[in-house]
Amino acid sequence: MARDAHSVTGTAAPPGEERGLGGQRLLAFARTLQGAVDFSALTAMVAEEVRGALGYDNSWLSVFEDERLMQARLLTVQGPSEVDVWKHATVIPVEGDWMMEQIAKGDRVVVIEDALTDPRVNHAIVDQLKNRTIINVPLRFIDRPFGTLGLGTFGDEGPRPPTEAEVEYLIAMAAHVSVAAARIRLTEERALAAADRLDIERRLAQRQRLESLGLLAGGVAHDFNNLLMVMRSTAAVFEAERGLSETGRASVAMLLDAVERARDLTRQLLALGRKQDLRLAPLDLNARVRKLVALLRRVVPASIAVDVIEGPRLPLVSADEVQIDQILLNLCLNARDAMPHGGRITLETEQVVINGEYVRAHPWAKPGRYVLLSVTDTGTGIAPELIDRVFEPFFTTKPEGQGSGLGLAIVYGVVRQHDGMVHCYSEPGVGTAFKVYLPILEREADEVGSKIAGAVPGGTERVLVADDHPGARRVMVDLLTRAGYTVVAVEDGAQAVEAARCEPFELVILDAVMPRLGGGEARARIRELRPGARFLFASGYGADALSEQLTAEDAREVLAKPTDPDSFLRAVRRALDRR
Ligand SMILES: Nc1ncnc2c1ncn2[C@@H]1O[C@H](COP(=O)(O)OP(=O)(O)OP(=O)(O)O)[C@@H](O)[C@H]1O
Ligand SMILES: [Mg+2]
Structure with a gap:
């Protein structure tokens, strides 16, 4: 029957001493354990000691899975019953198992002298394993239960309860095993953390490489484009020439056609260097x-x-639809090319929140709310050593003339320009998934654009917009124009003052931080010219950063960038209606 080892009272001379279970033996065991580099080495040492010192052939180590000690997971087992134990007792629920509950609760050695007759055992396991004697010694990790060291007999071995001295020795052993187990676990965790750090560094390096390659390609394309313009206009001169022979005419047509295709290519290259303006819209x-x-x-x-698996009630994103089509098409064509013998392309959309936890595990991720687009195929997959390179411009595994290696580089450039992220998972022989994260517009999902015109107030006033960021400027102009306003847009504070000198505006929207003349200063000058004008500040930094330029009364009029179309148009209307 079960005994509580702590109630065992030692005699003056422990009986185990004569059988060699004393301090010397324990010390030698503790010294051996220092050489254990992982859990399987540890159990091998424990098994040997349990066999040599106590005569039990089967021993095992298990750990509690989580803080709440809901279940114990078998780590390693040694002995003749090894296979059966793995088969029937890999995970043992703690609740409802008297023995496991005892171990999780306190630090007592639990001994079942004969499982065959003890009603408290977990019959689901014991009936399968044919346990006879079961001894479980708790392992502790500083101040909490960590797992157990188990040993015992099975089937024909018959029961063999431990002596008091043996239980004492097991307790002493368990103390040393606990220390070794804690050391192994810490070392493993540290190694994992180091691997994570390497991963972060690798990804940062990859991003920098892609960015500089993109800039380079974009720069070359820019110059190249100018040369193409010269070629095209020169060819056009020839084309217009009278008396050109039939073959001459055909040659010029071919030339123009080639120039046209070269222009398409440079347009793609330009996208890499982010030299394109986006037409952002919900x-x-x-x-x-x-x-x-x-x-x-x-x-x-x-x-x-x-x-297609469409995410329900998908929020809108602020994006350039032509560019998004490019992303979709490039990803789908790659998927097609990866499946020469057929397969399946799955396009899926969903709303996801990326939080701190996820960011820690995925160093490339930025926290926030996103629409996630996944394009998954059942194709050839990408070899692990190539996966870091697929986004590089000109990287292709396709035969000469079939792939330019620009598809994914463009996807990468476009996604980054949208403040999004793209990631690729692949398993050779199984398939590939590309995941594109686009930041959502913070408003309710509905049919495209319908809400903006309806629910949100517009107007017919004249509005001046000054912002040095072309994307931001374009979005504001777009929204305001669609809402009915007449809009003039300029790039900085000085130009804003000039514009206001030429004509009156009911509202002036100023980016707080601009080159040449900041928002605060620009307002002061425009106010002198046009005392009736109203102002709205847009800031990516929040009201705090502007406190030097603005009075307390103005703080209400700071519009935090980036904002969603609804709140932007409401703020505009509010500013105009203010008395
Ligand atoms: N879904 C996919 N499955 C397997 N490999 C892929 C997949 N997508 C991309 N790749 C690999 O990444 C490489 C680069 O892709 P990318 O789209 O940039 O260029 P490409 O398809 O080779 O040429 P282009 O798109 O310019 O015609 C491909 O050549 C291929 O090796
Ligand atoms: Mg491609």
Whole structure:
């Protein structure tokens, strides 16, 4: 029957001493344990000691899975019953198992003298394993239960309860095993942390490489584009020439055609260097995906199935639809090319929140709310050593003439320009998933654009917008124009003052921080010229950073960037209606 080892009272001379279970033996064991580098080495040492000192052939180590000690997981087991134990007792629920509850609760050695007759055992396990004697010694990790060291007999071995001296010796052993186990676990955790750090560094390096390659390509394309313009206009002169022969005419047409294609290519290269302006507008990604799939069915062979899983109530994103189509098309064509013998492309959209926890595990991630677009295929996959390179411009594994290696570089550039993230998972032989995260516009999802015109107030006043950021400027102009306002946009404070000198505006929207003349100073000058004008400040830094430029009364008029279209238009209306 079960005994509580702590109630065992030692005699003056422990009986185990004569059988060699004394301090010397324990010390030698403790010294051996120092050489254990992992849990399997540790159990091997424990098993040997349990066999040598106590005569038990089977021993095991298990650990509690979590802080709440809901279940114990077998780490290693040694002995003739090894296979059966793995089969039937890999995970043992603690609740409802008297023995495990005892171990999780306190630090008592629990001894079942004969499981065959003891009613308290977990019959589900014991019936399978044919346990006879079971001894479980708790392991502690500083101040909490950590797991157990178990040993015992099975089946024909018959029961063999431990003597008091043996239980004492086991308790002493367990203390040393606990220390060794804690050391191993800490070392493992440290190694994991170091691996994580390496991963972060690798990804940062990759990003910098991509960015500089993109800039380089963009820079070259820019110069190249100018040369193409010269070629095109020169060819056009020839084309207009009278008396040009038929072959001459055909040659010029070919030349112009080639120039046209070169221009397409440079346009793509320019996208890499972020030299393109985005036409941002609220966009329903589901609608885009639907449109694309209709087109896709024409360019993928019948052996490839195309599935769409649309996220419900998907929030809008602020995006350039032409560019988003590029992303979708590039990813889908790559998927098609990876499945020469057919397969399945799955396009999925969903809303996701990326928080601190996730960011720690995925160093490339920025916290926030996103719409996630996944394009998954069942194709060849990408070899692990290549996966870091797929976004590089000109990286391709396709035969000469079939791939330019620009598809994913463009995807990467476009996504970054949208303040999003893109990540690739792949398993060779199984398939590949590209995940594109686009930051959501913080407003309720609905059909595209419908809400903006309806619920949000517009107007017919004249509005001047000054912002040095072309994307931000474009969004504001777009929204204001669509809401009915007449808009003039300029790039900095000085130009704003000039514009206001030429004509009156009811409202002036100033970026707080601009080159040449900041928002505060610009307002002062415009106010002198146009005392009736109202002002609204846009700031990416929040009201605090502006406190030097603004009075307390102005603080209400600071619009935090980035903002969503609804709140932007409401703030505009509020500013105009203010008395
Ligand atoms: N879904 C995918 N499955 C397997 N490999 C892929 C997949 N997508 C991309 N790759 C690999 O990444 C490489 C780069 O892709 P990328 O789209 O940038 O260029 P490309 O497809 O080779 O050429 P381009 O798109 O310019 O015609 C591909 O050549 C291929 O090796
Ligand atoms: Mg491609």
